[in-house]
Amino acid sequence: MKKRSAFSQYFFNIYIAIKTVSIGMGITLRAFLKTWGLRKKSAGYDYGSGPVTISYPEEKDDLPLHSRNRLFNHVEGCISCNQCAVICPVDCISIESRKKNEDENPDAKTPERFKSKPLKLQLLRFDIDEGLCCFCGLCTEVCPTECLVHTPEFEYSKYDRDQLKYDYINFKDNNPV
Amino acid sequence: MSLQEGRDIDADGLTTQDLTINMGPQHPSTHGVLRVELVSDGEIIKAAYPHLGYLHRCFEKHAENLDYIAVVPFCDRMDYVASMNMELGFCLAIERLLEVEVPDRANAIRVMVLELNRIASHLLAYGTYGLDIGGFTPFLYAFRDREKVLSMFEELCGARLLYNYVRPGGVARDVNDSLLKKVEDFCDYFKGQLDELDRLLSGNAIFVNRTANVGVISQDLALSYGFSGPNLRGSGFNWDLRKEHPYCGYEKYHFDVCIAEAELGQVGDCWNRYKVRVKEMYQSLIIIRQALQKIAKFDDGIKGGISKTIKPKGEVYVSTECPRGELGFHLVADGSKKPYRLKVNSPCFNAISCLDEVAAGTMLADVVAIIGSLDIVLGEVDR
Numbered sequence: 289m290k291k292r293s294a295f296s297q298y299f300f301n302i303y304i305a306i307k308t309v310s311i312g313m314g315i316t317l318r319a320f321l322k323t324w325g326l327r328k329k330s331a332g333y334d335y336g337s338g339p340v341t342i343s344y345p346e347e348k349d350d351l352p353l354h355s356r357n358r359l360f361n362h363v364e365g366c367i368s369c370n371q372c373a374v375i376c377p378v379d380c381i382s383i384e385s386r387k388k389n390e391d392e393n394p395d396a397k398t399p400e401r402f403k404s405k406p407l408k409l410q411l412l413r414f415d416i417d418e419g420l421c422c423f424c425g426l427c428t429e430v431c432p433t434e435c436l437v438h439t440p441e442f443e444y445s446k447y448d449r450d451q452l453k454y455d456y457i458n459f460k461d462n463n464p465v
Numbered sequence: 466m467s468l469q470e471g472r473d474i475d476a477d478g479l480t481t482q483d484l485t486i487n488m489g490p491q492h493p494s495t496h497g498v499l500r501v502e503l504v505s506d507g508e509i510i511k512a513a514y515p516h517l518g519y520l521h522r523c524f525e526k527h528a529e530n531l532d533y534i535a536v537v538p539f540c541d542r543m544d545y546v547a548s549m550n551m552e553l554g555f556c557l558a559i560e561r562l563l564e565v566e567v568p569d570r571a572n573a574i575r576v577m578v579l580e581l582n583r584i585a586s587h588l589l590a591y592g593t594y595g596l597d598i599g600g601f602t603p604f605l606y607a608f609r610d611r612e613k614v615l616s617m618f619e620e621l622c623g624a625r626l627l628y629n630y631v632r633p634g635g636v637a638r639d640v641n642d643s644l645l646k647k648v649e650d651f652c653d654y655f656k657g658q659l660d661e662l663d664r665l666l667s668g669n670a671i672f673v674n675r676t677a678n679v680g681v682i683s684q685d686l687a688l689s690y691g692f693s694g695p696n697l698r699g700s701g702f703n704w705d706l707r708k709e710h711p712y713c714g715y716e717k718y719h720f721d722v723c724i725a726e727a728e729l730g731q732v733g734d735c736w737n738r739y740k741v742r743v744k745e746m747y748q749s750l751i752i753i754r755q756a757l758q759k760i761a762k763f764d765d766g767i768k769g770g771i772s773k774t775i776k777p778k779g780e781v782y783v784s785t786e787c788p789r790g791e792l793g794f795h796l797v798a799d800g801s802k803k804p805y806r807l808k809v810n811s812p813c814f815n816a817i818s819c820l821d822e823v824a825a826g827t828m829l830a831d832v833v834a835i836i837g838s839l840d841i842v843l844g845e846v847d848r
Contacts, residue, residue: 308670312600351619355624422538424537426538
């Protein structure tokens with residue numbers, strides 16, 4: 289760096305300060321002007337214009353259909369193959385089933401889509417502990433009937449940890465919104 | 466340190482005493498749960514000892530109890546800022562043991578997501594470094610652009626941070642045309658944004674004064690501590706695993722390795738390490754454009770011939786160039802469904818071990834600048 293006298297250094301410092309601030313403020317001002325007048329536009333992929341934030345509880349981001357959030361099992365399609373419980377790295381799925389006996393239990397009728405190949409097992413319990421789930425998506429990939437899916441629903445906070453255990457056989461009111 | 470040890474008598478005959486203070490584990494500028502024990506004489510640091518282990522999650526031991534496919538999601542959680550790069554090393558290790566050929570399309574998709582993730586990671590490093598030095602604006606602007614990358618990843622694989630996308634033998638999902646269009650749009654958009662971000666910090670007099678000639682790590686010191694990645698290139702050493710030991714077909718891509726030069730201070734100072742990251746983002750954009758052309762050209766599937774139950778046998782060490790340096794997986798497999806032993810070589814661990822040598826003799830505020838410039842992620846240091 290060039291050696292300056294104290295007098296010229298003083299004015300040089302002022303010049304540097306003004307230059308530095310004007311660069312930063314210029315960029316800030318440009319970013320501000322880009323969004324000015326476009327506040328009503330929804331945020332997303334329109335590059336360089338429109339707001340970049342969304343006011344969350346009122347306005348929600350459109351999540352893709354395959355986004356990995358809460359798990360949901362369509363139990364009528366489940367064949368109790370146990371593959372999801374085996375591959376789960378955190379063991380959050382527990383399945384109980386028994387050999388099927390249709391006369392004894394009329395509820396356990398074979399669904400229409402499996403008529404050609406009747407089910408051999410009756411699903412007694414299908415629990416998912418969402419508090420343990422690590423959202424890796426391995427269970428949904430191995431599911432042969434594609435009845436176990438990740439849903440885009442992410443707002444399912446509970447006050448109690450036990451409430452995060454979803455029982456898909458006994459409670460029908462835990463459908464994703 | 467006992468009280469007696471640090472006692473000294475200064476020129477006026479007064480007794481002075483070293484003060485030991487703890488920075489962290491809950492400190493915003495330690496980038497995670499790092500505790501640094503600082504021995505200070507006034508505002509001058511005499512010694513800085515990093516204490517690790519606050520985020521230890523037994524990854525290596527836990528991996529021995531899991532199927533190979535189930536280890537991949539846990540690899541994500543090591544360096545949660547660059548998950549794609551973390552998964553890749555483990556998948557490459559399995560592929561090398563099983564001698565699986567990965568399709569060209571899968572390789573091109575891998576390179577695209579790796580470089581997108583590198584941009585996201587460097588943007589975080591850029592933003593938080595500005596925050597450490599005292600500028601809040603760069604942080605917000607970096608996160609604005611990082612958000613675009615994360616949204617693309619969410620559309621690609623369904624998750625924003627912990628992707629579980631790179632799999633042994635290929636990738637989990639194929640990309641569609643609308644996503645490729647978005648990546649292309651992003652490249653066009655981000656080039657201009659990057660110029661702006663670069664100007665915002667690099668030209669700032671306060672930032673330059675805080676970083677230039679601060680925390681100089683010479684080439685010899687960097688090599689002796691086993692530095693890698695941008696930290697090593699920031700000391701002026703030409704080393705990039707993408708060039709030296711190419712993987713995923715990196716040998717077919719044209720890009721420059723960014724090496725630090727003496728621009729505003731000495732080679733190896735904090736400013737150099739910051740600048741190397743900014744330059745690397747430009748190079749990543751160039752690689753992404755080439756990868757997009759390759760994805761359009763190849764159409765040979767996304768999964769290599771790999772069986773459902775993975776049972777490799779043998780021993781292998783695979784290292785990849787992550788945003789923070791060389792991440793190595795040493796995998797010992799005994800032919801069963803689970804790894805026999807898995808050891809991870811972390812670049813951040815090497816970087817943070819150097820802290821005592823660099824920080825000794827600097828001011829307290831410079832320690833923050835040095836830690837920020839090393840760009841450590843504690844999830845990877847502790848694993």
